[in-house]
Amino acid sequence: MTARPDRDWWKQSVVYQIYPRSFCDSNGDGIGDLPGITSKLDHLKLLGVDVVWLSPVYASPQDDNGYDISDYRAIAPEFGTMAEFDEMLAQMHARGIRLMMDLVVNHSSDEHAWFQEARKSRDNPYHGYYLWRDPKADGSPPTNWEAAFNGSVWEWNEATGEYYLHMFSRKQPDLNWENPALRAEVYDVMRFWLDKGVDGFRMDVINMVSKPWNADGSLPDAPVVRGGFLQPGFALTCNGPRLLEFLREMREQVLDHYDTITVGEAPLATITQGRELTNPETGALNMLFQFEHMDLDSVGGHVNGKWALKPLDLRDLKATMTRWQDALYQQGWNSLYLNNHDQPRPVSRFGDDGRYRVASAKMLATFLHGMQGTPYVYQGEELGMTNVAFPSIDDYQDIEIRNMYRVATEERGMDPAEVMASIHAKGRDNARTPMPWDTSANAGFTTGTPWLKLNPNYPQINAAQAVADPASVFQYYRRLIAMRRVHPVLVHGRYALLVPDHPQLYAYTRTLSKGAGEPAECWLVVCNFSGDTPVFDLPADVPASGCDWMLGNYPPCEGDALHGSPLRPWEARMLRLHA
Structure with missing residues (x-):
């Protein structure tokens, strides 16, 4: 595998993430869609971004807002049609904007045709596309692992008398990457989208595809950590023994044949793994989303969960960012981000979302875009959008938030007010409130009822105001982005x-x-x-x-x-x- 300097355009690029459900609704059903995105592309052109990362728009039951895919080659009806996708892509390319799709192949939906066949019998040809294990002798699940969205990672399947593994929701069964036939299916899906003109992939939890199997085919139990709680199962599955092998095969089979941008979401990735995976000669991906800096304001970091809050110590942030900047210099490449669909708004998290909202939003942008790596801007970040503090758990839609609240209050007896404070600080719906376009009803996002409530400060924080104000956060981002094009340093x-x-x-x-x-x-x-x-x-x-x-x-x-x-x-x- 040899690096291609003429394909390094992604180093100079700035990426803008669109969470389609919350970006712009064109038909009044309260859900953002593809024509809505197309209608707002001039906003992105004015901002100056080079690439759009589009969160999943594939067919899905929406158990995890599209990260549970039932057909990798179809568009979810709530988002539009394939013809509307093609028109959106053409309009992006006409404006000089590339498109990076979300590739979600650690798991599928349980409503995918593969899984519907796989669960019928042990000798079904698709059975080996997923991960199955017999119960222990006492009938209990194969391991004690807890899923990312709470509960066991094992779900019983009556027809085969087995448990299947799901690291996230029970409706998101994990795919079996040990199976060459499954990997070939994944590569065919990638070629389908690349042949349509898509320019690359953000790969969801891609470092979880290689599981830590024991020699006898079993999996290890999770150790008990703080407070009698188990270490989350995903902490045991990240960076498995065949990860680099699988991703190098993906590069050889698919990526080397196209001019792409690739970024792998990699929770718990180490510096060494970052170098291995992004090395232009011997690695597999252009860059990673690592989480070290995202875990610094949680007690115990990513392993023990994000909900136990602590203040950020800036010295910790400096140490973490510097380690990655130094380690990957001329040996790999960094992604630069403070916000995405899973992370709260950075101005509320690391800045001052009150008196100094505008100043601190601009400061955070300067801090990030001044570093070496490819910067990512999440929708609304360029406006200085803030977190939201809905008063009731019923106001939230995210499966992670709802499950955490239920377990914390009902099973662990925690104070609901304390739990809500953690949700207000770290909940994923902070990033998913609809994009505020103007001061009209529903902020110009929809003429119907929004799928998730708007942030009530939209009359003050919206795109129309920001574009018109020469001193806005938006205009500052424009200048930062433009500077990367003329200053190679x-x-x-x-x-x-x-x-x-x-x-x-x-x-x-x-x-x-x-x-x-x-x-x-x-x-x-x-x-x-x-x-x-x-x-x-x-x-x-x-x-x-x-x-x-x-x-x-x-x-x-x-x-x-x-x-x-x-x-x-x-x-x-x-x-x-x-x-």
């Missing part, structure tokens, strides 16, 4: 962390060598993660006789921006240093 420059122990300032440089006899270009990014006014001093080992002010979320400061300069609340500065 922001794409290829080496990252170096400054002031690692400062509790409020995140500062780093990006340096790009130009050639023999020419001085390297060096940029400085300084971000204030607080409402205070800490002072920044450029360390003595970073020589600079001055600087050019390239971008900031406040007007340029008076005096020396590099030495003894107080940063304003939630301020961000992007400076080009004079050698």
Whole structure:
């Protein structure tokens, strides 16, 4: 496998994620759809993004909002038709925007034709497409694993007298990647979409496809961790023994034959695995979504669950981001994200969504887009959208939220108010409230009843207002995105962390060598993660006789921006240093 420099366009790109159910509804049924997306493509063109990552629009019973697929080659009727998909894709390409589809192949829906056949009998040709195990001698499930959405990962199938494995909902049976016939089916699905003109794939929990089988074909039990709770089953299935083998085969069979962008969602991925999977010569994918920085404000991190809250220590964030920046430099590639359909709004999580909402949203954008990697913008992030605090569990639609609330309050006896506080902070519906387009009824999202309530602050935070305001978060994102196209140092420059122990300032440089006899270009990014006014001093080992002010979320400061300069609340500065 050889890297193709002419195919590295995704390094210069900025990706915009669309969650179709919540983006724009064209027919008044309260659910976003493909024609609705097509009608808003000029918004994305104005923003300046290069690629759209489209969350699943395939046929699905919608048990997990489309991440349970019943037909990989069909469009869900609530989203539209295949003809409308083709028109959307054509309109994206006409605007110079590529399309990255969601590839969900760790599991399917239990309503997929494969599973409907597989569950009929043990000798059915499709039985081997899924993961089945006999009960233990006492009739109990094969392991004690708990599913990501609560409950056992094992579901009984009466017709065959077996349990099937589902790492998520019981309606999402895991696919058996040990079966070559199943892998061939997956590759055929990928070719189907690539031949239609799709430009790549975001691969859902792709590092879970290789399970940690024992020599006898069994799976290990999960150990007991904090408070008598079991370690989640997914922690045992991530990064299995044949993962790289499977993904290299995918690359050889499919990806090397197309010009694609690929990113693999990889919970619990390590630095070593990040290098292995994204190495351009010997790996398989362009980049990963790793979760280390997303777990820093939870007690125990990803292994023990996201709901136990703790404040973010900026020094932890600096250490995590720096490890990945350093480790993958010239050996792989990073994805850069703070938000997606599974994560709460970053301005509420890491910034100040009150008085300094606009300033802190811009600061977070500067912090992220200044690093090496491909930046991702989740719909509404460019508006500075905030979390929502619905008062009742009945206001939430997400299966993870509902299951967690039931287990926490009914089975574990937790205080409902405490549970709701965790949901308000970390629930996935924070990111899924419908996109606010204007101040009209239902924010211009739909003429009907929205499938999920709108954030009530949409009269103040909406796309029409943001586009019209030259000082808006939207306009700031436009400038950041445009800068990557004209300043290669922001794409290829080496990252170096400054002031690692400062509790409020995140500062780093990006340096790009130009050639023999020419001085390297060096940029400085300084971000204030607080409402205070800490002072920044450029360390003595970073020589600079001055600087050019390239971008900031406040007007340029008076005096020396590099030495003894107080940063304003939630301020961000992007400076080009004079050698």
